[in-house]
Amino acid sequence: MDRAGGLRTAHPLRHRAHADRRAARRPACAGHRVTAVVSRIRDRLAPAPEDVGPATRRAREAQPAWAARPVRQRAAIALRFHDLLLENEDEILDLLQWEVGKARIHALQEVAAVAGVARHYGRRAAHYLRDRRRRGAVPLLTHVTEVRHPKGVVGIVGPWNYPLFLSIGDALPALLAGNAVVIKADEKTPLSVLWAAELLARAGLPPGLLHVVTGDGPVVGAALIDQVDYVCFTGSTRTGRVVGKQAAGRLIGCSLELGGKxxxxxxxxxxxxxxxxxxxxxxxxxxxxxxxxxxxxxxxxxxxxxxxxxxxxxxxxxxxxxxxxxxxxxxxxxxxxxxxxxxxxxxxxxxxxxxxxxxxxxxxxxxxxxxxxxxxxxxxxxxxxxxxxxxxxxxxxxxxxxxxxxxxxxxxxxxxxxxxxxxxxxxxxxxxxxxxxxxxxxxxxxxxxxxxxxxxxxGGMRESGVGRRHGAEGMLKYTEAQTIAVQRLVPMPPQPGVGLARNATLINASLAMMRRLRLR
Known part of the structure; x- marks a missing residue:
């Protein structure tokens, strides 16, 4: 693939056969619109396919320069993507219907949801990621700042039912937080995700930051989790348990939106x-x-x-x-x-x-x-x-x-x-x-x-998942929090040159004073 990364399919002929069956179930009136879109994107399956390893390495190489960019520059790309998405709406609606089978009104709802995510994080990313002043241990003397760093490379394992919303919709806050992203698209619906990745490249996303891979879930998904720094999974509770266990084994974080009744x-x-x-x-x-x-x-x-x-x-x-x-x-x-x-x-x-x-x-x-x-x-x-x-x-x-x-x-x-x-x-x-x-x-x-x-x-409670998408947490989960504490004038106790007993008296007096002054 061009600027946005690459699509790796472990079974390209099998996917093409699936696509042919999908097309056969559609009425002849589908016409040339979806045929042209599918042909254009499907051609990208053949040349120099990437597997998870190379995709992750390229993502890791591209990520530091991206993280160094000002947040507002990154956010501007999401807003351009929002506009391009609406300008090319008919094309992605056709593709969503062709791959998933949903009625057009439901495809439109999915596109609208992704546009809402792009607009929200495009406008709010700088607010969510800004440095925040925190109260220090000693008033006036301890200056504390909480800063946010990207995780690095985020792996997203998306489902087939809402391939745009539950893949690109999760990738957007991860990218804007300064990460690179590798999406494992479901084998039934990789083209909708690849189409959106191309659109992000048109919106200005630098090369190497977003990759789309596909293939057998237990194989490709497991390989992805073994190489990324955080994983976002949407799917069944049964598979979610496997994903969570594998992520825990590597001591990386994960968010899981799972089943529901x-x-x-x-x-x-x-x-x-x-x-x-x-x-x-x-x-x-x-x-x-x-x-x-x-x-x-x-x-x-x-x-x-x-x-x-x-x-x-x-x-x-x-x-x-x-x-x-x-x-x-x-x-x-x-x-x-x-x-x-x-x-x-x-x-x-x-x-x-x-x-x-x-x-x-x-x-x-x-x-x-x-x-x-x-x-x-x-x-x-x-x-x-x-x-x-x-x-x-x-x-x-x-x-x-x-x-x-x-x-x-x-x-x-x-x-x-x-x-x-x-x-x-x-x-x-x-x-x-x-x-x-x-x-x-x-x-x-x-x-x-x-x-x-x-x-x-x-997000879900009980067996419906762990973690949340949207809002502040939907972006901050893709970051690491760092505390920077600067101590001024007087060092933290125990004070040098003062006996330990005297230090204990001073510490207790300070605690009592802060309690009386209602300091937190």
Whole structure:
């Protein structure tokens, strides 16, 4: 690849075969736009492919000069990238749809999210990274400054479902913090990441700072973690445990956003029209292939049947398809393997007594990988779909008798990523949100309000992850904090030339005085 780095694929022919199958599932009306983009980028797979080792070495060589640049110069590149992203929006929308299968509206939401990250850190990086004065041990005599240094080379292991947002969206704060970055893109979706890397080069990112590699996860991902100074991983809880263990073995930091079985609570006083529409968005955006997707809904028994009827009717009326326009409400799933998982979860529930209120079947007549938005009731604990993440367009609805029962059920299980509460009493909604074990709780929204608020932290509790993206921590996690303490006039005790007993008296007197003066 040119200025942005290189794409390494361990199995280029296998990826091309996958790409051909992906193209075959698309309608002929996809036209020349996506074909031209794919052909241009895919040609870069062949010449002089880089592996993880050379990519990491080049990144390490380029990083010191980049870190020496003023933060505002680095941030200006993110803002130029923001503008270029919007100028070339149709191209990346086509590519996201082609690789992932998502409806165009969901591809647009992903692009908008990345633009929001670029804009936020482009404007706030200098503030987050500035030197900060801290209180010294001895007032007036100890001058303390906290400074931030980049980690060095950051490794990002991104997933297939939001390849732009969950790779480039994490790379931007790492780069602006002064690091070089090597992204391990998922084998299903490397081209979207490579496209964005090219765009960053056009925005002015110097050569060697950003590399994109791909290949078998356990092999290439493990090699990457063995060579970088920090790793950011988004994916399953099972794989996250492996990543965390490997990072701990090297004594490097990591952030992990992992799985979720996200709950939604609908109180008896909720606006049903808004709650139903919110549930559609929360459950079926990107075909439910989203770590923040709602997979279980707890509805007060007084409105449970009415809510379920309206929700199932709305789900059944969703427009399914694979068009490169804004015709469809939901697109196909990402792969045949993923489709089989969704089918197995629904069939297991049906066989064990659950009721399918909407959906419940594949739609090969629309697309080979299309599955209907599915609403289940009567789901019990012995069903796979009850507690295991489906990661597809399937949701279970449960009646509850009180807020207390709803919160208790929402907190059941081992995850804690995202949650949603619907009520006309927003103060009560806030109070319930505080009781839910989740990294983010949205009141009268599914998940977009929290994830779109880039100034606020986003991440999981319990088995849903470690660390946070966005906000100050989303950038500072890619840095090392250093304390510089300058002692003036009088050295720290014990004072030379004074006996130890006298030094002890002076220390105790100083502590008492600082307590009386309320000094921290």
């Amino acid at each position: 996200n709950p939604m609570i609908v109180r008896a006083d909720a606006d049903l029209d808004r709650a139903v529409e919110g549930a559609v968005q929360a459950c079926f955006s990107n075909g439910g292939q989203l770590c923040l997707s709602v997979e279980r809904i707890y509805v007060h028994e007084r409105i449970a049947e009415e809510f379920t009827r309206r929700f199932a009717d709305r789900a059944a009326r969703m427009r399914l398809g694979a068009h490169y326009d804004y015709t469809d409400d939901m697109g196909p799933l990402v792969s045949q393997r993923h489709l089989r998982t969704v089918e197995e979860h629904v069939e297991d529930a049906r066989r064990k007594g659950a009721t399918v209120r909407a959906g419940g079947r594949a739609r090969p007549d629309i697309s080979p990988l299309c599955y209907e938005p599915t609403v289940l009731t009567g789901v019990t604990a012995e069903m796979t779909v009850h507690a295991e993440e489906t990661f597809g367009p399937v949701v279970s609805v449960y009646p509850v008798s009180s807020d207390e029962q709803a919160v208790a059920l929402a907190n059941s299980g081992s995850y804690g990523l995202s949650a949603s509460v619907w009520t006309k009493d927003t103060e009560r909604g806030r109070a319930l949100a505080r009781r839910i074990i989740a990294g983010a709780v949205n009141v009268n929204d599914g998940f977009g309000a929290a994830i779109g608020s880039v100034d606020a932290l986003m």
